[in-house]
Amino acid sequence: xxxxxxxxxxxxxxxxxxxxxxxxxxxxxxxxxxxxxxxxxxxxxxxxxxxxxxxxxxxxxxxxxxxxxxxxxxxxxxxxxxxxxxxxxxxxxxxxxxxxxxxxxxxxxxxxxxxxxxxxxxxxxxxxxxxxxxxxxxxxxxxxxxxxxxxxxxxxxxxxxxxxxxxxxxxxxxxxxxxxxxxxxxxxxxxxxxxxxxxxxxxxxxxxxxxxxxxxxxxxxxxxxxxxxxxxxxxxxxxxxxxxxxxxxxxxxxxxxxxxxxxxxxxxxxxxxxxxxxxxxxxxxxxxxxxxxxxxxxxxxxxxxxxxxxxxxxxxxxxxxxxxxxxxxxxxxxxxxxxxxxxxxxxxxxxxxxxxxxxxxxxxxxxxxxxxxxxxxxxxxxxxxxxxxxxxxxxxxxxxxxxxxxxxxxxxxxxxxxxxxxxxxxxxxxxxxxxxxxxxxxxxxxxxxxxxxxxxxxxxxxxxxxxxxxxxxxxxxxxx
Amino acid sequence: xxxxxxxxxxxxxxxxxxxxxxxxxxxxxxxxxxxxxxxxxxxxxxxxxxxxxxxxxxxxxxxxxxxxxxxxxxxxxxxxxxxxxxxxxxxxxxxxxxxxxxxxxxxxxxxxxxxxxxxxxxxxxxxxxxxxxxxxxxxxxxxxxxxxxxxxxxxxxxxxxxxxxxxxxxxxxxxxxxxxxxxxxxxxxxxxxxxxxxxxxxxxxxxxxxxxxxxxxxxxxxxxxxxxxxxxxxxxxxxxxxxxxxxxxxxxxxxxxxxxxxxxxxxxxxxxxxxxxxxxxxxxxxxxxxxxxxxxxxxxxxxxxxxxxxxxxxxxxxxxxxxxxxxxxxxxxxxxxxxxxxxxxxxxxxxxxxxxxxxxxxxxxxxxxxxxxxxxxxxxxxxxxxxxxxxxxxxxxxxxxxxxxxxxxxxxxxxxxxxxxxxxxxxxxxxxxxxxxxxxxxxxxxxxxxxxxxxxxxxxxxxxxxxxxxxxxxxxxxxx
Numbered sequence: 001x002x003x004x005x006x007x008x009x010x011x012x013x014x015x016x017x018x019x020x021x022x023x024x025x026x027x028x029x030x031x032x033x034x035x036x037x038x039x040x041x042x043x044x045x046x047x048x049x050x051x052x053x054x055x056x057x058x059x060x061x062x063x064x065x066x067x068x069x070x071x072x073x074x075x076x077x078x079x080x081x082x083x084x085x086x087x088x089x090x091x092x093x094x095x096x097x098x099x100x101x102x103x104x105x106x107x108x109x110x111x112x113x114x115x116x117x118x119x120x121x122x123x124x125x126x127x128x129x130x131x132x133x134x135x136x137x138x139x140x141x142x143x144x145x146x147x148x149x150x151x152x153x154x155x156x157x158x159x160x161x162x163x164x165x166x167x168x169x170x171x172x173x174x175x176x177x178x179x180x181x182x183x184x185x186x187x188x189x190x191x192x193x194x195x196x197x198x199x200x201x202x203x204x205x206x207x208x209x210x211x212x213x214x215x216x217x218x219x220x221x222x223x224x225x226x227x228x229x230x231x232x233x234x235x236x237x238x239x240x241x242x243x244x245x246x247x248x249x250x251x252x253x254x255x256x257x258x259x260x261x262x263x264x265x266x267x268x269x270x271x272x273x274x275x276x277x278x279x280x281x282x283x284x285x286x287x288x289x290x291x292x293x294x295x296x297x298x299x300x301x302x303x304x305x306x307x308x309x310x311x312x313x314x315x316x317x318x319x320x321x322x323x324x325x326x327x328x329x330x331x332x333x334x335x336x337x338x339x340x341x342x343x344x345x346x347x348x349x350x351x352x353x354x355x356x357x358x359x360x361x362x363x364x365x366x367x368x369x370x371x372x373x374x375x376x377x378x379x380x381x382x383x384x385x386x387x388x389x390x391x392x393x394x395x396x397x398x399x400x401x402x403x404x405x406x407x408x409x410x411x412x413x414x415x416x417x418x419x420x421x422x423x424x425x426x427x428x429x430x431x432x433x434x435x436x437x438x439x440x441x442x443x444x445x446x447x448x449x450x451x452x453x454x455x456x457x458x459x460x461x462x463x464x465x466x467x468x469x470x471x472x473x474x475x476x477x478x479x480x
Numbered sequence: 481x482x483x484x485x486x487x488x489x490x491x492x493x494x495x496x497x498x499x500x501x502x503x504x505x506x507x508x509x510x511x512x513x514x515x516x517x518x519x520x521x522x523x524x525x526x527x528x529x530x531x532x533x534x535x536x537x538x539x540x541x542x543x544x545x546x547x548x549x550x551x552x553x554x555x556x557x558x559x560x561x562x563x564x565x566x567x568x569x570x571x572x573x574x575x576x577x578x579x580x581x582x583x584x585x586x587x588x589x590x591x592x593x594x595x596x597x598x599x600x601x602x603x604x605x606x607x608x609x610x611x612x613x614x615x616x617x618x619x620x621x622x623x624x625x626x627x628x629x630x631x632x633x634x635x636x637x638x639x640x641x642x643x644x645x646x647x648x649x650x651x652x653x654x655x656x657x658x659x660x661x662x663x664x665x666x667x668x669x670x671x672x673x674x675x676x677x678x679x680x681x682x683x684x685x686x687x688x689x690x691x692x693x694x695x696x697x698x699x700x701x702x703x704x705x706x707x708x709x710x711x712x713x714x715x716x717x718x719x720x721x722x723x724x725x726x727x728x729x730x731x732x733x734x735x736x737x738x739x740x741x742x743x744x745x746x747x748x749x750x751x752x753x754x755x756x757x758x759x760x761x762x763x764x765x766x767x768x769x770x771x772x773x774x775x776x777x778x779x780x781x782x783x784x785x786x787x788x789x790x791x792x793x794x795x796x797x798x799x800x801x802x803x804x805x806x807x808x809x810x811x812x813x814x815x816x817x818x819x820x821x822x823x824x825x826x827x828x829x830x831x832x833x834x835x836x837x838x839x840x841x842x843x844x845x846x847x848x849x850x851x852x853x854x855x856x857x858x859x860x861x862x863x864x865x866x867x868x869x870x871x872x873x874x875x876x877x878x879x880x881x882x883x884x885x886x887x888x889x890x891x892x893x894x895x896x897x898x899x900x901x902x903x904x905x906x907x908x909x910x911x912x913x914x915x916x917x918x919x920x921x922x923x924x925x926x927x928x929x930x931x932x933x934x935x936x937x938x939x940x941x942x943x944x945x946x947x948x949x950x951x952x953x954x955x956x957x958x959x960x
Contacts, residue, residue: 005655005783032651048856117632127628139837140620148607151805152597152939171512175485187667187809191831203683203705219829224704225683303485325631327836329667349699351671355835356807357619376528459632 004033004040008049016051020059028068028079035081039069116435117459119468122411123292124459125322126381131374135324135365142360150356156348158185158332159359165366166318166332173372174293175303176316176334184333184343185354189291189319192333193220196315199339199346200252200285201226207287208246208253210238212442212449214261217254217289226251230444233260237267240274252285257305258293262442262454264405264413266296272305280311285339287315292322294375295382298407312336320362322410322458323375330358382410388462389455392469400476401453410458413439415450420476422451428475434468484513484520488529497535500525501542508548508559515561519549596915597939599948602891603772604939605802606861611854615804615845622840630836636828638665638812639839645846646798646812653852654773655783656796658814664823665834669771669799669811673700676795679819679826680732680765681706687767688726688733690718692922692929694741697734697769706731710924713740717747720754732765737785738773742922742934744885744893746776752785760791765819767795772802772889774855775862779887792816800842802890802938803855810838862890868942869935872949880956881933890938893919895930900956902931908955914948 006023008016027033039045042060046053060077063069070080117124157163163183170176170183186192193216201207203225209218211230222228229250231243238255255275257267267275279286288305306314319331335343365371390406399417406412416422422438429436439452457465486503488496507513519525522540526533540557543549550560597604637643643663650656650663666672673696681687683705689698691710702708709730711723718735735755737747747755759766768785786794799811815823845851870886879897886892896902902918909916919932937945 005653007782027652030657032655032657034648037648037652044856115633117629121632124632127631130631132626133624136620136623136626139623140616143616143619143623144613146612146616146807149597151607151610151807152601152604153595153806168514168517172507172517173485175512177510177512187831190829194830198703216829223678223826223829302487326633327626327631327833329831329833329835346703349670349696349703350674350830351667351809353807353809355667355809355838358835358837376524 006049008051010051015055017055017058017062020045020049020055021062024059024063025066025068033079035079037079039077039079041076116430118430118433118435119460119464120411120429120437120453120455120457120472121435121459122437122454122456123322123326124456125325125410126378126385126458127325128461129378129381130325131370134370135361138361138364139357142357142364146357146360150360154353154356156344156353157181158183158354159356159363161363161367162359165363167334169366169371170304170316170318170334173375174290174318175307177307177309178316178334182334182337182340184335184347185359186331186333186347187351187354188321188329189289189317189331190216190220191350192317192319192331193217193287193289194223195343195346195350196287196317196333197221197224197226198350199343200287200315205251206248208243208250209444210255210260211444212262212439213254213444214256214289215442217261218444221252221254221287228444233263233265235265236271237265238271238275240271240278243275244278250282250284252287253279254287254289255305256289256291258290258296258302259407259409260405261289261291262413262437262439262452264407264409264411266302266408267305269302272302272308276305276309276311276313279309279313283313285313285315287317289317291317291319292409293318294323295379295410296408297383297386306334312338315339323371323378324365328358328362330354330362382458385457385460385462385465386412389457389465389469392466393455393472395466396469396473397476400473404452411437411454411456413452413454415439415452416476420451422453425453425475429472432471432475434471434475436472486529488531490531495535496531497538497542500529500535500539504539504543505546505548513559515559517559519557519559521556596910598910598913598915599940599944600909600917600933600935600937600952601915601939602917602934602936603802603806604936605805605890606858606865606938607805608941609858609861610805611850614850615841618841618844619837622837622844626837626840630840634833634836636824636833637661638663638834639836639843641843641847642839645843647814649846649851650784650796650798650814653855654770654798655787656814657787657789658796662814662817662820664813664815664827665839666811666813666827667831667834668801668809669769669797670696670700671830672797672799672811672813673697673767673769674703675823675826675830676767676797676813677701677704677706678830679823680767680795685731686728688723688730689924690735690740691924692742692919693734693924694736694769695922697741698924701732701734701767708924713743713745715745716751717745718751718755720751720758723755724758730762730764732767733759734767734769735785736769736771738770738776738782739887739889740885741769741771742893742917742919742932744887744889744891746782746888747785749782752782752788756785756789756791756793759789759793764793765795766793767797769797771797771799773798774803775859775890776888777863777866777886786814792818795819803851803858804845808838808842810834810842862938865937865940865942865945866892869937869945869949872946873935873952875946876949876953877956880953884932891917891934891936893932893934895919895932896956900931902933905933905955909952912951912955914951914955916952 008019042056046056071077163180166183167178167180197220205226206229207221207226208231209228211232232239306316316334401414401416404413404415422440426436426438437454440449443449488499522536526536551557643660646663647658647660685706686709687701687706688711689708691712712719786796796814881894881896884893884895902920906916906918917934920929923929
């Protein structure tokens with residue numbers, strides 16, 4: 001129960017009880033307080049307004065008498081559910097300023113599930129396998145122990161413990177060459193992309209993007225007026241030769257070397273060296289989005305591009321969304337020392353820091369080994385889910401699609417047989433409860449777009465995945 | 481303990497045990513794994529590499545023998561603390577690519593307290609009065625009960641429950657005219673400003689700012705290449721007459737009508753109507769930053785500017801940082817319906833959603849009345865702290881400063897006597913443990929800047945405030 005914002009004025013010619021009555025009546029009529037909402041006790045209201053209880057009692061008495069308020073013995077006084085509709089729709093009382101008439105309140109917005117969370121939703125980890133109880137215990141413990149300093153403002157770069165833990169993890173597991181003072185903790189990888197764009201790219205700058213590429217990265221990198229230049233990928237990843245032939249100066253290039261989004265291949269070692277040499281010679285920055293590098297099924301991972309670069313021209317982006325859970329909203333940048341000051345300035349115009357509670361929990365989760373243990377356990381889980389998806393596709397969808405790449409990550413890319421439109425397929429799948437992602441919107445050049453689907457398997461059990469491939473087969477109208 | 485990223489290749493001419501030995505040796509020498517860091521058990525490593533234990537045992541044996549690793553019986557195997565410095569500083573082994581030599585790891589970054597948290601720090605609420613135990617219990621309960629859907633992606637606008645609760649609160653307490661479907665939950669008011677800037681302002685657009693004004697708002701609004709146009713404030717707030725005389729088109733104007741930042745006055749009713757009429761006629765947007773409107777000591781608050789606008793041209797920004805605690809990082813926008821789609825597009829390029837756990841906790845905190853109760857209790861707390869600060873200033877600092885405005889909010893603005901430089905005063909105060917904010921950097925036009933201080937009183941007890949004014953008096957070298 002919030003106290004109504006109600007300006008009363010002792011000096012006005014109108015008696016206080018009348019001002020209070022009129023204030024509440026108007027607030028009810030124009031919907032600022034709604035039927036069923038509780039109003040304060042006369043004592044609380046009098047105290048809040050700094051007046052005696054008498055005018056408040058008089059005003060409430062009249063509001064009750066006229067049916068605007070209703071008393072429920074034992075639980076307080078409420079705006080009446082029975083305020084007649086015609087009263088609610090009446091124009092505002094004379095003397096008030098004109099307002100747009102908004103008769104009945106709009107219904108509360110329905111929660112959207114952000115495109116659906118059905119089988120094949122990409123970027124969804126195995127939430128059923130998350131060590132939920134241990135995590136919740138840590139959250140509870142840190143929430144109870146939160147100090148005043150931890151509730152206040154703190155270092156925009158992140159807590160020291162978390163930055164050290166992230167640097168240790170990245171050096172060891174991903175071969176990233178970094179110190180903790182290069183780690184910038186941010187609110188997820190999308191925020192990291194947006195901060196990188198603001199730090200490196202301005203109006204008229206050019207940034208090279210994988211074609212096809214991650215649409216949200218394209219939106220973030222182009223948001224400040226930079227031009228995104230598509231550079232094709234082939235089976236070895238980004239075509240550095242095509243990048244080299246680009247005549248106008250490119251200030252940065254965005255790549256997903258571990259697991260190309262959307263197509264799934266990894267950037268070969270030869271291409272990596274070529275890309276880093278190009279960046280050094282052209283003094284361009286490389287933005288490495290290592291969004292789901294942790295899982296690889298076919299061969300050992302190559303490690304991060306950043307770790308191969310002697311010239312410190314790589315901005316490295318990682319996220320906890322795909323290893324832990326998306327609603328956590330925590331990610332990080334590893335920033336070359338020469339850019340650190342610039343990134344910090346930009347970061348503080350975006351948001352001053354990331355929530356401290358989750359930083360404390362994450363630092364413990366990493367440094368106490370829970371994170372590494374979870375990662376290792378998930379390798380087996382995802383290998384089985386991937387195998388189930390591939391088997392299901394072979395059984396139910398053969399002939400209508402071909403698997404393009406399934407070496408790594410939490411989704412596989414498939415290409416649809418000629419004549420099948422991927423957006424239409426996604427719509428029809430949605431009607432059957434499946435949340436696939438179309439490949440063609442990942443192309444900047446729609447004329448060259450291939451028709452395909454990204455099928456996420458991380459968030460679904462083997463049984464659900466096989467069942468989903470059966471439905472997919474029906475939707476595509478094909479059989480082996 | 482994370483497993484080292486270690487590419488082994490059965491097909492290579494080098495035996496596996498040699499590859500593993502060489503991989504670990506290099507990782508230790510170039511600092512990817514550090515003295516004292518634990519290495520995995522031979523069993524775990526063999527499993528992870530997909531090789532038998534024999535080559536792993538052989539490699540570990542050699543590493544132990546050469547002193548790179550050390551076994552601690554009962555607790556595992558670690559990188560030796562005694563790896564000689566000259567080894568660590570040696571160039572990388574032949575055949576590896578050149579890298580910048582970074583001999584010893586840099587020390588872990590020291591935590592910065594973001595400009596200090598001593599007495600007079602602005603924007604700091606009474607953390608000692610926060611209902612910490614009740615809040616922590618709610619956090620713990622929601623953390624334990626978090627469903628899979630709540631761990632996944634969800635509506636970028638925020639959870640329905642929180643949007644409804646925010647809309648109810650704003651309608652009732654601030655006179656904001658809004659429905660829940662206009663509420664966009666974001667990561668604090670800085671994020672709200674940056675999203676607003678990206679939604680409304682592009683390269684070459686002009687946005688009017690209060691002069692003096694909030695420097696972080698100026699940075700956020702100008703970040704995409706928009707030009708900020710300073711418009712002076714006087715005792716009635718922003719000079720709408722000066723805004724009207726501005727010849728070139730201004731696309732938006734940023735105001736803090738409830739409590740002007742930094743000077744503290746509120747925008748008068750006459751100016752409010754004039755501003756809204758100007759905005760309607762010029763089809764400009766008004767960005768209302770209601771950052772600490774909840775507390776007013778002198779008269780009843782005027783309510784939000786947004787609620788007086790029949791034309792839906794106001795973008796309203798609020799935050800929980802100053803009512804609850806800053807490290808929460810939660811704020812919200814109330815967006816005019818005509819701009820909703822645009823704001824949602826921009827928001828998803830920034831960060832996909834705000835952390836769900838805190839959204840659930842906040843929704844309960846608001847709808848169960850904890851929030852309103854806390855607000856009401858804090859009114860008395862802040863009134864007493866403000867009075868203590870004013871009394872202390874009168875006693876210890878008279879003659880060296882004059883109080884400019886102390887009507888509202890969590891800080892008061894004072895002007896320094898002629899000849900006192902506010903930045904120098906802030907530096908000298910910092911040396912005595914005080915965290916004041918200088919007024920002059922709030923001016924875009926430094927030639928007209930006044931010398932003054934913003935003295936936050938929300939986060940400090942009466943005793944600490946009085947003691948701090950005594951120190952301030954000494955620093956300013958004055959006496960009554």
